[in-house]
Amino acid sequence: MPSSSSFTVIVFVAVAAFAFVSNNNVVNALTAQHVIDSPLLTEKIGTNRTIKVDINGKGDFTSVQAAIDSVPVGNSQWVIIHVRKGVYREKVHIPENKPYIFLRGNGKGRSHIMWNESATDNLESATLRVEASNFIAFGISFKNEAAIGMPFTSTNQSVAALVGADKVAFYHCGFYSAHNTLFDYKGRHYYDNCYIQGTIDFIFGRGQSIFHSCEIFVVGDKREEIHGSITAQNKQTQEEDSGFVFLKGKVYGIGNSYLGRARGAYSRVVFAKTYLSRAIVPQAWTNWSYVGPTKDLFHAEYDTHGPGAEQEGRAPWSKQLTEKEAAPFMSIDFISGKEWLPVYNQD
Ligand SMILES: *[C@@H]1O[C@H](CO)[C@@H](O)[C@H](O)[C@H]1NC(C)=O
Ligand SMILES: *[C@@H]1O[C@H](CO)[C@@H](O)[C@H](O)[C@H]1NC(C)=O
Ligand SMILES: *[C@@H]1O[C@H](CO)[C@@H](O)[C@H](O)[C@H]1NC(C)=O
Ligand SMILES: *[C@@H]1O[C@H](CO)[C@@H](O)[C@H](O)[C@H]1NC(C)=O
Numbered sequence: 001m002p003s004s005s006s007f008t009v010i011v012f013v014a015v016a017a018f019a020f021v022s023n024n025n026v027v028n029a030l031t032a033q034h035v036i037d038s039p040l041l042t043e044k045i046g047t048n049r050t051i052k053v054d055i056n057g058k059g060d061f062t063s064v065q066a067a068i069d070s071v072p073v074g075n076s077q078w079v080i081i082h083v084r085k086g087v088y089r090e091k092v093h094i095p096e097n098k099p100y101i102f103l104r105g106n107g108k109g110r111s112h113i114m115w116n117e118s119a120t121d122n123l124e125s126a127t128l129r130v131e132a133s134n135f136i137a138f139g140i141s142f143k144n145e146a147a148i149g150m151p152f153t154s155t156n157q158s159v160a161a162l163v164g165a166d167k168v169a170f171y172h173c174g175f176y177s178a179h180n181t182l183f184d185y186k187g188r189h190y191y192d193n194c195y196i197q198g199t200i201d202f203i204f205g206r207g208q209s210i211f212h213s214c215e216i217f218v219v220g221d222k223r224e225e226i227h228g229s230i231t232a233q234n235k236q237t238q239e240e241d242s243g244f245v246f247l248k249g250k251v252y253g254i255g256n257s258y259l260g261r262a263r264g265a266y267s268r269v270v271f272a273k274t275y276l277s278r279a280i281v282p283q284a285w286t287n288w289s290y291v292g293p294t295k296d297l298f299h300a301e302y303d304t305h306g307p308g309a310e311q312e313g314r315a316p317w318s319k320q321l322t323e324k325e326a327a328p329f330m331s332i333d334f335i336s337g338k339e340w341l342p343v344y345n346q347d
Contacts, residue, residue: 036171036192036343038104038138044342045078045102045136055086064092064103064113073097083140085110091117096131096165105140108174108195118146118156122183126162133165133187136342141174148179159183163207167340170194177202178219184209184244188335192345199255201232204263206242210335212345213248218279220255226288227281229261235298236264243268243298245329251308252277260299262290268298270321270329276308284308285315302326 051067052059059082061067067081078100085106092113094101105111119125128142146158157180166187174195175182181198184207191210196203197217216230230251235242251259251271257279260269267290285299294317301309302321311320319325328334332344 034345036345040343041102041104041136041138041171042080047078047080047102049077050080050082052082052084053088054084055088056084059084063090064088065090068092068094068098068101071098071101075100078102080104083111083113087112087114089114091115091126092128094128094130094132094135099132099134101132101135103135103137103140105138105173107139108141108172111139112141112143114141114143114145116145116147116158118148118158120155120157122157122159122180123162125157126159126183128161130161130163130168131165133167134340135165135168136171137169137173138171139173141176143174144177144181146177163187163189163205169341171343178221180204186242188337188340190332190335190337190341190344197253198228198230199257200228201261201263202228203230203244204232204234206234206236206240206264207244208242208335209244210332210337211244211246211249214246215249216246216251216253218251218253218255218257220253227256227258227286229258229286229288231260231269232263233260233267233269234263235266235268238266238296240266243270243329243334245269245334246271246274247330248273250275250277250306251280253279255279256281258286259284259301260286262287262294262297262299265290265292266296266298270298270300270302270326271304272302272321272326272329274304275306276304278307280308282310282313283315285318287315287317300326302329 053061053067080102083105115127117125127144142161144158144160158177160175160177160181162183164185169190171192181202184205189209192212194214199221300319
């Protein structure tokens with residue numbers, strides 16, 4: 001090897017090492033102790049009870065729903081439903097009377113639960129519908145592949161997952177649809193290292209949720225001139241605890257989008273320590289279709305970065321939080337996670 005190219009290699013390695021020590025975030029992102037994986041979750045919930053689902057017939061069931069149906073009503077001990085690699089074409093419902101289910105996949109690129117329903121009623125179209133408390137999912141993709149009409153004229157929606165119970169957590173999961181992808185309906189939820197994609201109002205509802213280190217991917221819809229919105233949060237009263245907090249993630253994609261659209265009069269959404277790409281329009285927040293005063297909307301950012309974090313042109317009611325104002329949203333205490341989450345990140 002000529003000496004000039006080995007010199008180049010050495011310089012490159014030195015620069016890369018410098019980047020690691022000088023940027024704490026880079027170190028954190030690659031530090032194993034911050035990654036929540038399946039053995040850790042399994043250890044924390046303390047069970048071995050596993051029902052295996054295998055599309056090729058080498059497990060206890062070939063359908064995810066059949067495995068859930070086999071869990072007794074009133075279940076009170078954690079049970080693992082392991083979904084092996086494959087595309088499971090079915091709707092999955094976790095009924096209210098079957099708590100403590102841990103749905104574990106082989107990775108969001110390998111275990112897929114997929115359906116294609118479009119309905120005027122959000123509650124109907126969902127591929128995954130969780131109505132039991134104490135539910136965990138790890139390493140699975142939930143998809144709704146319905147062919148959709150013109151987004152702003154069709155009232156139909158295609159929900160990939162409906163999360164309608166308290167104490168629900170998703171780790172390393174994917175949520176895919178075009179329109180209304182994730183219905184964060186109600187209850188306290190934690191999403192860790194998840195991937196969520198969509199065009200319009202694709203994270204919506206009245207849940208009280210933290211999205212930690214999640215990737216939000218905005219898909220364009222070239223048929224429309226109006227911008228879509230990542231969130232449509234629906235907090236309706238001052239007293240209500242609901243709100244979405246996006247912490248240390250990234251927002252990027254193909255299309256242009258708002259961070260949030262007001263759905264309820266007290267709509268509450270915070271993006272903190274998050275990378276925002278050019279996919280975010282300068283105004284960032286909109287009251288489109290919400291008729292009423294904007295004074296009670298809590299549309300806020302704290303320490304965001306990237307080209308989409310530029311503040312010029314922001315909606316006048318939106319807020320840039322101070323460190324003190326941001327504090328209640330920066331920890332797992334926002335969803336009282338220490339009381340119920342088996343594992344969480346607190347970096
Ligand atoms: C899991 O199985 C192993 C081996 O069979 C056993 O030693 C261990 O106690 C079990 N753990 C639980 C939590 O049941
Ligand atoms: C829209 O939803 C209705 C019922 O909610 C359904 O009958 C209809 O097929 C859906 N349209 C499309 C294009 O999927
Ligand atoms: C769902 O898929 C089936 C089979 O491919 C198709 O016939 C149907 O039209 C699709 N429905 C929607 C709403 O896209
Ligand atoms: C949206 O907010 C602006 C003030 O920023 C107001 O002029 C407009 O009327 C609001 N739109 C609706 C539909 O309430």
